[in-house]
Amino acid sequence: MAVTQRAPTSAEFGLGAVTPRRVVTPASVEELAATLRECDAAGEAVVVVGGGTLQSLGHAPSRYDVALRTTALARILEYEYRDLTIAVEAGLTASALDETLAERGQFIPLDAPNAARSTVGGVLASGWLGPRRAKYGSPRDFVIGTTIVLADGVIAKAGGMVVKNSTGYDLSRFYCGSLGTLGVLVRANFKTLPSPEARRVALATLPERTRRRAMEHVAGLDVEPAAVLAIAGFADDIDGRDGLEGRIFLLFEGAVPSVDRATRQLRSALGAAGVPETTLFDAGAGKALARLIDAYVIRLGDRSVTYRSRGLPSDLFERTATIASLAQREALGLELIEDICTGDVIARVSTPVTGQLSERIGTFDPLLHASLPNVSVLTAPEALRGDLAMWGAPPSALEMMRAIKSRFDPNATLAPGRFVGKI
């Protein structure tokens, strides 16, 4: 039976200035479809909530009556490990998926933040992009089939349980990144990968003077890392050590001899660049990566906003410099994660005390969007959500996106106003 909670708190479920009247947690896909159909008919607006870990994305919805939780749909439906495929319900957590796969020596590089709470459906719907995607692809690349419940309660599937498929429109991948505005993902089928034999993290302090040279050397390595992140700040979020000087985090995944060779090359490359010491660790490498990814969405109370700037790896440092000069101008503190392989810049700007952020970010946000295309907000205080350009400039195909939204959700039941262009 579906569980209904009345009068939820704004602290837990509020988005911007709105809080839903009730939270419904259906116990089956059919119940979820019935709930959605009823809400749609009654003109109630619904926001889908998985683990609630990425609710910080997007505008506040214009209406919000019901929070629809998928967390009770958390079964593993089919795990054909010999086929390297798995089908799960969307409310399964990313870490539960990971543990199931690990038992068979497999994985899917979802790179989800707060994996113990974040759900598979949420990771896909949010279009989450992690640091290992340059090597493996993004979560979308691993999706081979989905089942979705549309606003009118229709249950529809796409794709299948095979790894290669050209049968009809690829709606499964299309749903990735639609943030619950087209329907509710209830099932996802994935292809899996065999886990790498070895996984090793290399962490080194990177004083400013050595940074450029170190990066050049790293780019020349002949064993490609699974992730290379240059980090400034985020000390408490990562290991509590002083990170002010800047650090470099490298992750190698692969066969043992390859990872060993990569480590030797890396040590000599960083040594040549003047980097004093490199710490290596195998045990806990996965945990270290997870902590780092968690940091992408950690907010400093009401004092910080975190942005993601996307672009080519080759103009990464230029974008970072732009962000830094704007932050300095507005007297905002700046912490950075620069993803050398994907070109992402994660920038957390903050003020030392609560109350200063609103005014400074009010100037910074439009300047940032004016200077860089493709910047979106990963997390911001709820009170500021309405003031920020959460998605940056509207995409050029916005009318088409609106038309798609109105075909899938004609009554604007699903998270109205939350997506790009206030779709």
Place this chain on the structure above:
Amino acid sequence: MKTVVGSRVRERLVDALGADAVRTEPEDLAVYAFDAYCEDSLPSAAVLPQDARDVAAIVRIAHECDEPIVPRGAGTGLCGGASPTRGGIVISFARMNRILSLDAANRRARVQPGVINLELSKKGQPHGLFFGPDPSSQKISTLGGNTGTNAGGPHALSYGSMTNHVLAIEFVDATGEVRRVARDDPGYDLASLLIGSEGTLGVITAIDLRLMRIPPSIRVCVAAFGDVEAASAAVSAIIGAGIVPTALEIMDRTIVQAVEAHYHAGYPLDASAVLLVEIAGEADATVARERRIETIVREHGALSWRSASEPAERDALWAARKGAAGAIGRIAPNYYIQDATVPRTRLPQALHRVDEIARAHHLTVGNVFHAGDGNLHPLLMFDRRDLKQVGAVVAAGTEILRACIDLGGTISGEHGIGYEKRETLPLVFSTSDLATMGRVRGVFDPKGLFNPDKIFPSGAVCGEVRVPQAVSAGAWL
């Protein structure tokens, strides 16, 4: 009446693109009447645009004159996707064949849709880069066509299909607007819809593609087996052991004999089935992986194992594998290739069913397929002058698709649905599933002019499809 419409369309096309880019004489149009499937039908015009602006003009004219638009790459499609079944305007990309940019530092390239697949890898080679998807037709098929069908190829096993390599798409929509959509930009991922949509949602005018670093070490190995089911059981065992090589391909005796007669690549002629394994990566890792695979393969009854690490030897083995379909011309006047996918552990059962079905219809079947992906390509041989044989081939083809669906598979792995399989689509998807796709079609193609008669079932079947009220009933015919 058609002629009257035709002449008006011709005038407008010539005005917009110049006479040199427009073909309307029946003898010129004959080559645009069909692709590699057996459905032929003359278009009213074929046009050869130079750029996106030309394409936009064509789309506007077609919409004003209610003429269907059929985009065409190299015409290698096996499902009639480029066949102008309702006449209309065929857009050939023969003149939009430039690699617009290659950004080695960021490992990406921008190409026009008429660029031949293999050209991109050749262009990337001096930079140590290559393009992943490599359909067997890669020497002639175009990247636009590859995108339209979400093509794969032997290396899809580890590198994935086109959808895993397309970063952005420029296309002309139904209103004649040129639009650019990138995969991870905020907003709905419209590129995911365009990839594999077989020209039914818009006309692609440029594609941004991901390039990959050429692996430092590549080894190609060949194992011989006493029968094709043993070979496929070995493939399932390799995957089941958690090893994903870059390619795992099987050819049966019929195919091996045909390709050897033509290519002399050194495949064992006495084997009933041959397994081709490619392992790529760091040199130290590939050697170890080869040893593990060899052990598994021998445990599954391999009669021999040969390892080719010299580039020339490897290339010869691959050239023969990719030329398999063509080589069949030596042993049968006509052949029909089916494309279906099953979960990889079901391969032995699927092959057993293919064999049974072919026997029941007194047909010779050859099997050459992407075993690692569970992607079957049974080749049914026949003589098209014998109508009885043609009927048997069509019936056997459908039975094979049904058998694959029963095993948990689907009716196309990489060729698409096109005209050929559209009536089979409802075996895979329910009315609600298809109606959901119809919602998308309705937005992109309100007049139903983008490659009509493709992917979706014809009127009779479509009449049973419950189309939601928000979608006009005729929008996706």
